[in-house]
Amino acid sequence: MEGLLDHLLREELTALGGVDLAVSEFIRITDQVMPRRVFTRIVPELLAGGTTAAGVPVYPQLLGSEPEVLAANAARLATLRPDGIDLNFGCPAKCVNRHRGGAILLDEPELLHAIARAVRAALPVEVPLTAKMRLGVDDRSRMLECADALASGGAARLVVHARTKRDGYKPPAHWHEVARIQEAVAIPVIANGEIWTVQDALQARRESHCAGLMLGRGAVADPGLPAALRAHDLGQPVPSLSWAALGPSLWSYWQRVQAKVVPKHQAGRVKQWLHYLRRTHPQAEAAYLRLRTVHAPHEFGAALAAELGVPQRMD
Known part of the structure; x- marks a missing residue:
């Protein structure tokens, strides 16, 4: 992909x-x-x-x-x-x-x-x-x-x-x-x-x-x-990955993106993933709509932290 x-x-x-x-x-x-x-x-x-x-x-x-x-x-x-x-x-x-x-x-x-x-x-x-x-x-x-x-x-x-x-x-x-x-x-x-x-x-x-x-x-x-x-x-109970459980992965991804992607494309990379996540998580739909007009990395990081409940000091 x-x-x-x-x-x-x-x-x-x-x-x-x-x-x-x-x-x-x-x-x-x-x-x-x-x-x-x-x-x-x-x-x-x-x-x-x-x-x-x-x-x-x-x-x-x-x-x-x-x-x-x-x-x-x-x-x-x-x-x-x-x-x-x-x-x-x-x-x-x-x-x-x-x-x-x-x-x-x-x-x-x-x-x-x-x-x-x-x-x-x-x-x-x-x-x-x-x-x-x-x-x-x-x-x-x-x-x-x-x-x-x-x-x-x-x-x-x-x-x-x-x-x-x-x-x-x-x-x-x-x-x-x-x-x-x-x-x-x-x-x-x-x-x-x-x-x-x-x-x-x-x-x-x-x-x-x-x-x-x-x-x-x-x-x-x-x-x-x-x-x-x-x-x-394996015949085990089939788990469902909740939005709360996915939050750390999204936050970790944002940190990886910040370290490796040029600033002007950083927010867009996370929005791409959120766009796909809308298919299975209603919370992703709401987050995507709130974040889609935010582009500056610092502002986007703060907004994403708020969506995921991440303490601001971690941004």
């Missing part, structure tokens, strides 16, 4: 539990090998054993269309010892697709295979390669071909967002189509798309035949969703 779910928010979400693995926002690869500082800027977890503070491994994700250049970048990235590397063939953004990145490549399964094969060959054997795709560009006619191209090219696991590029993020997600991919390839398949609740997650599993799920917007809107799903799977 470019521009939102970066390392600052990963720290908060993984700290709340239930997450087995995280994937970074994409690292755009064009025609050159990136210096290591680019990888560590986007995935600073690489400087701390490759995990978040909660111990959740983070796979850096590469996006591009040139097999040899992607392979060379993957080889350099591997020197930073990530737990794995992911390839992005799922991004539907027009600005990305115009430059031959993301989901637009799903019309070229031969290229997908060449990329996966080249990157896999460039990596040490102990570093797994994974990939994410959609069901296609304009339709689903080549989805099995694309999945096979990635699997036979060396991907050890495949995440499938259950919509085409044309579908974007418009409901519904076609989880039943992921079941066809699951049956067609010999590697684990993870279902993704339109999972907002535990009930959605269980329905996605039933229709996709996938035990594993990737959460994106659903975990941002309901940060307690991964832990709730984990509790369900």
Whole structure:
């Protein structure tokens, strides 16, 4: 989730539990090998054993269309010892697709295979390669071909967002189509798309035949969703993350943002998260409406502290 779910928010979400693995926002690869500082800027977890503070491994994700250049970048990235590397063939953004990145490549399964094969060959054997795709560009006619191209090219696991590029993020997600991919390839398949609740997650599993799920917007809107799903799977009471319990995470996020983001964008970053939280917390809706016109960092921090009941001396 470019521009939102970066390392600052990963720290908060993984700290709340239930997450087995995280994937970074994409690292755009064009025609050159990136210096290591680019990888560590986007995935600073690489400087701390490759995990978040909660111990959740983070796979850096590469996006591009040139097999040899992607392979060379993957080889350099591997020197930073990530737990794995992911390839992005799922991004539907027009600005990305115009430059031959993301989901637009799903019309070229031969290229997908060449990329996966080249990157896999460039990596040490102990570093797994994974990939994410959609069901296609304009339709689903080549989805099995694309999945096979990635699997036979060396991907050890495949995440499938259950919509085409044309579908974007418009409901519904076609989880039943992921079941066809699951049956067609010999590697684990993870279902993704339109999972907002535990009930959605269980329905996605039933229709996709996938035990594993990737959460994106659903975990941002309901940060307690991964832990709730984990509790369900363990046969434990399913918790609900209250607004009061979420408050420390929001405050911690604000402090992280202040330390790492330029002042003019600080308030906007927290408002982005509040915007998603409106879906599950009425208090977030009220807070968002009160805070949306506050921009100066000091004023915003004071207003956020008041919303969360944080003593002013902590600001």
